[in-house]
Amino acid sequence: MNATSKRDRILDAAEALFAARGFDGVTLRQIATAANVDVALANYHFGKKLALFEAVFKRRATELNEARLLALREACAEAAPAAPSVEAIVEAFLRPLEMAQETGDEGWANYLTLIAYINNSAYWGSRMMSELFDELVGEFIAALKFALPHSSDEAIYWCFQNLSGALTLTFARTGRIDKLSGGLCKSTDLRMACDHMIPFVVAGFERVCNSR
Amino acid sequence: MNATSKRDRILDAAEALFAARGFDGVTLRQIATAANVDVALANYHFGKKLALFEAVFKRRATELNEARLLALREACAEAAPAAPSVEAIVEAFLRPLEMAQETGDEGWANYLTLIAYINNSAYWGSRMMSELFDELVGEFIAALKFALPHSSDEAIYWCFQNLSGALTLTFARTGRIDKLSGGLCKSTDLRMACDHMIPFVVAGFERVCNSR
DNA sequence: TTGCGTCTTCAACAGTTGTTGAATACGATG
DNA sequence: CATCGTATTCAACAACTGTTGAAGACGCAA
Incomplete structure (x- = not known):
């Protein structure tokens, strides 16, 4: 249903959720669910949670x-x-x-x-x-x-x-x-x-x- | 070492920590430690974490x-x-x-x-x-x-x-x-x-x- | 086909979380 | 002294956290 890559979907979902609830108010599982993706995939692409946060901010x-x-x-x-x-x-x-x-x-x-x-x-x-x-x-x-x-x-x-x-x-x-x-x-x-x-x-x- | 009541110490510690790290960035144990108080005491005085947060904000x-x-x-x-x-x-x-x-x-x-x-x-x-x-x-x-x-x-x-x-x-x-x-x-x-x-x-x- | 590198899933880990209920200490009142 | 309400501690719970390693699926080159 979504044409973008899973990596981008993670970034998009993380962007929306971090903006709404802040770094500590969001879990990787919430991000993964919103992106319709497995939990471990965020770790594969970005490493630690903090690195994902920074990647979203830098994008x-x-x-x-x-x-x-x-x-x-x-x-x-x-x-x-x-x-x-x-x-x-x-x-x-x-x-x-x-x-x-x-x-x-x-x-x-x-x-x-x-x-x-x-x-x-x-x-x-x-x-x-x-x-x-x-x-x-x-x-x-x-x-x-x-x-x-x-x-x-x-x-x-x-x-x-x-x-x-x-x-x-x-x-x-x-x-x-x-x-x-x-x-x-x-x-x-x-x-x-x-x-x-x-x-x-x-x-x-x-x-x-x-x-x- | 501190003359204030434990209840007030909890409020003071929570105030400082919530301000620095936000609601989700702080644990009740961090607050209790900073206030030099047992973890369960925050629950006794204020109920749930959210209620403590609101109590600090209203004080x-x-x-x-x-x-x-x-x-x-x-x-x-x-x-x-x-x-x-x-x-x-x-x-x-x-x-x-x-x-x-x-x-x-x-x-x-x-x-x-x-x-x-x-x-x-x-x-x-x-x-x-x-x-x-x-x-x-x-x-x-x-x-x-x-x-x-x-x-x-x-x-x-x-x-x-x-x-x-x-x-x-x-x-x-x-x-x-x-x-x-x-x-x-x-x-x-x-x-x-x-x-x-x-x-x-x-x-x-x-x-x-x-x-x- | 076989191989290989990348992407994705699965299952599980050790640690931490908020919250609870029972047990204990305290301090005033009788 | 005993009694009672409040304050405090202790130990523990189930749920959830970030993170990991191994296993599987995919696409492409040989």
Whole structure:
């Protein structure tokens, strides 16, 4: 019924389940059942449970990073030799995520939820995010420093943390905003979230990073 | 060596461990060991593991909510009959958290990290946050609508989500900003985080919620 | 066919999990 | 003292965990 290989089915099932319940909240048997596969097969392809977790996390990282980096380079090139606007930088950071969603691929949505889980986790956060995303984030921070030359570095890092937090909670798709708004806002609607997040974040950067 | 009751020691240990590793990442035996207590005692006082988890989560909720609500009421009273400023509302939401930290009580810091874990979790998020915090959040949203009369409700909810996300990631204390900034910013410094978060968030609200 | 490397299944392992019920200690009340 | 309710410990349960090694199935080359 499913055309993909068993190896990919394991990755997909693990992606969905790890995103929903976290590393410790999921058993290999649950993953195997969801993937319609024998328990031992996960071990054959990926080794230990932790290695499977990392494989899921790494699978889509490079594709995502490349799309973001490309968008940033374009924004910088358009504005050169001047600095790009903060808005252009933030757009480059966020818009590629919508494309990921617009493919209609539920896997991408699960992946973003997994990122939210890891990035917000006291245990996994610094352990796993740095390796795959710090280089990219460094480029964005450099661009922001260029766009906000009067700002202290400290202010830029804190503002970026605010951006990262807003994004992370949106990725998590907890459904809380759906309840709070009485159904007016849907936490699965990444496009609407970004449409409101971008001007919000840009205004924050401009106010905090221009006054010192 | 510890003057507190065993029941409280269990709560404290569970708070710290659940915050660090999540519900499924912690065993009752780890909690019992950390609290220097027998395994079965947790079951005697709290029943099932899930009930202990909820007890930890509820323990400090009312105190936190009351402090926030008091701050909001004061801000509203000062401005009455006009609406309070967005800044005053956001301050009322965030400043009580610093007081929690300034007591030097490590338990409060752990509790806030636990909130971050729950609020950002796809599984626990809407399940547990609503019951304890929705009433309070409703009051803050009402105040924000009053302070931003030209805004659509939709915009206010999305902006509040951004605020909530920024706050959540800061609570999580993942140490990632420490690495990114090369030690310039410390994720344990809640006061510095709030000092940058408040103007950031206020600027976001004002821009997004005044243009429609 | 035979062989061979890769993929997949099966059965089982030792260790750990949450949870329980009986037994024991404690501390106040009578 | 004895009594009683609460608090705590002890030992053990059945269920489930990640992981493993051997056995089987598959596809392809010779």
